Structures are given as structure tokens and as C-alpha cells.
Amino acid sequence: MRLIVARCEVAYTGRLSTRLPEAVRLLMVKEDGTFMVWSDGGGLKVKPLNWMTPPTVVEPDGEPPGRIVVRKRAGRTEDVLEITVHELLSDVTHDMGEALGLEKDGVEAQLQAELADRPEALGDGLRLVRREWATDIGPVDLMCRDEGGGWVAIEVKRVATIDAVEQLVRYLERIRLDPATASCTGVLAAQRFKPQALTLARARRIRCVEVSLEELRGEREPELTLFGA
Amino acid sequence: MRLIVARCEVAYTGRLSTRLPEAVRLLMVKEDGTFMVWSDGGGLKVKPLNWMTPPTVVEPDGEPPGRIVVRKRAGRTEDVLEITVHELLSDVTHDMGEALGLEKDGVEAQLQAELADRPEALGDGLRLVRREWATDIGPVDLMCRDEGGGWVAIEVKRVATIDAVEQLVRYLERIRLDPATASCTGVLAAQRFKPQALTLARARRIRCVEVSLEELRGEREPELTLFGA
């Protein structure tokens, strides 16, 4: 990885056009060809001011002179990042070797897996029939049956937005076309609910259940929050 | 800005839990308190492996010893980034001073502005009534009237997805509740249309019009593409 600190201006043209006035910035060039421009503040926090993902071509390869140009083919057009260097303050390269990937735990997939193991957390007597139940517009996360044998389609989200409600409604439309599942009801399960989602869900007769990984894993008492009827 | 290169392991607990095995990585600490962990490759390109946005507390402040802990209050819980340093390879700080913001040109706001100036690009005789026409669930981008005086609600997107169609349909539902605009029709304008969006738009009787900034600005001939009827 190469780290260049320089007083410079930056111009980008591609999907849009941007310009950065002269200031001291960090130019970060990763081994894979990723190129990024960072400032110390300026509103953006975790996102670079400008960037280009591989495959990139950087000119020139050697000492940074007055100008660095990064290019990339993007369909029929070309993306160009043009850096005018006014003063070079630092230029170091570090060999960082191989890096193993990031292990994650707690994303939506885990939530779905836990709910598949304990569907009763979403309603008394619920039994799992299938994960990823196919419809012709995509799979519903969980398909269950309740105590009375009724079908229940379940959509799982980390954060439930208005779009999640619409998505489940679309699935239900399709599922109910089949006489065998014509009376299927819908449940939206999420760690967090946006108010608009709750409002729309009520109008669409979707039941909402707030869940948490800790509770599902039995680390906490299940203080189930049910919205709507 | 402080740049630390070190062989280290990283553990994060917060909204989820992650772990990074021992390897050489870049620790980037911005003046505003943003903390990031970078590797040279590893799949992720423009996103850090781990990060924490301000306000953060970093312990300790001085020389990085065997351990660096970054903390942040996040509602009722706490986010923690714990870095075990096995070997310090570099630790430099650069004063980057003030940096002016990024000037952008070509995003959705521009597209909406151009269409507000030339609504006829979306249909013969269209005249703008108001931008950001308010409904009780949010504003429609453009409200127009056609040659016959009929109302036309227009949603502008850079890329039109199925969600954009749903959004416009929700607006139309509300607009049509008012007898004065009960016959309002809908137009979805975008630079690019996803196939699913076109299919759903046809079913929902939303007209789709492909537009481009260049054409709207008169830099190219308007070779209008109309989808559906």
C-alpha cells in the first residue's frame, strides 16, 4: 500500500463531475489498484472524497511529479481522476502481505437462521415449513404454519422500512394466487421498525414483530414487542 | 491525520460482532475522530474493514502499546473496537489543515432541475405547476398539467427501480383522494430503467421516459425513448 501526502487539487469526470480545490490530502493506493483521496475533515467521514476501484491505470508509475492521472474504462465511457500536485509532503509504501477476510456475526442472515430454528418466537405454535420459499418474483424468507394449520409468510429484516412491507405484500399477492395457500397471512420480523413501516403494515394487514438476536439465543428474556393486531 | 501501520488483530462489537485475524494493516485516525482499519486487499476495496465514526474515545492517546481501544456510545449500548498490536511498523501524523468541500455536478438534483425547466421533454405540452408537490406521505418531484389540463405527477430518478414505481404509486394513491386531482396520471423519468421497474410500471399504468442530462442541456439531439403506452 502506498500512502502519499500532498498539497493538491483533484478533478473527477465519470458518472458525474467533481472538483476539489487545493489543500493537503492523503492519496491512498492499494495493492489491488484501488485509488482513494482523503481529507482530514470536510463532512465526509468514512467515505473518500474521490476514489476509483480496480482495474485502474495510474500515470506515471514512478515519482509523483506535478500530475497524477488515474483512468478506468467504464462501459463505453472512461472515468478519469486527475490530480495536480503542488507540493509533495510524504510518499511511503508498505508491504502488508496477505490478509484474511473479515468474520461477521449478527447480520440479517443470522437473524433469519435463528428464527428458522425458533419460529415460535414469532407466534405461538408456529412451525417452519421451508426457508426461502419460492414465489415467481423471488423467495420469501420463511414459510410457516400456525396452530390451526394456516399458512404464514415471514419476511426478516434487520431494519424494517416501508420497502420491506411492500416486498412482503408483493410476495403475499403471489402466494395467495395458489388456492392451497390462498389464506396465507404475513409477518414482518425485524430488529428495528421505522414508523412509516408500522403505519403501512397496519394498513396492509401485516403483523410486525420486533426481535433481537440476544433474546433468540436465549441470552435475554424474550420481552416480545408486537405491533398492530 | 494519524497513520499507523502495524501487525495486529481487531475485534469489533456493536451492531454486530466481527473479528480480524493477525496481519499487517493500516490504522487511519482522522482529526474529526473517525477511526478506520484498512488492509491492502481482502475483497473490500473502498470500504474499511472496520471503522468508527465520531464521537469516539481512543485509549491510549500516546504511543500505541500492545492495545488500542476505540469506544463510542451508541444509544443504550456501546460500540467497541479493540486492537491488539503485535508489531508497530510506522506511526506518523500529518497536519492537513482546512479542506473545502467537494463540488458535485450531475446527480439526481440536477436532473430534476433540468426537467423542471423543460417539462415538455417528458410529454408534448407539459407545463410545470410545482416542484416538490406535497402529499401527506412526502413530496412528488414535479407536478405538471398536460395540454388538456390533466394533472401529471412526475417522479425523477437517476436509476429507476421497482421501488421508484411503488413510490410513485403511493403518491398517486394520495393525490387521487383529492377530487380536484382525482384523474392525475403518473410519469417516471430516469436515466436508466431496471427491467423489473418497466414491468411493474406497465402493470401499474405508469408511463416511463428515459432522459439524459446531455440531451436536456441541448448538447445532444433528444432521441426520446418511451416505454409502454
Place this chain on the structure above:
DNA sequence: ACTTAGATTTCGCCG
């Protein structure tokens, strides 16, 4: 190669 959906999305705007 293209499309779809999730993300510790991030980020800006407006209430």
C-alpha cells in the same frame, strides 16, 4: 457479465 438485495450502508436534508 448482469441483476438483485443487504449494509455496522454512509450521507445530506429537513422536520
Place this chain on the structure above:
DNA sequence: CGGCGAAGTCTAAGT
């Protein structure tokens, strides 16, 4: 401060 919607979203997975 919190909700809402755009983003050069980015990224991974499926087709």
C-alpha cells in the same frame, strides 16, 4: 435529534 431518501452508493451472491 430522528426520519427519510439518494448515492459515482459498495459488496456479495445468484443466474
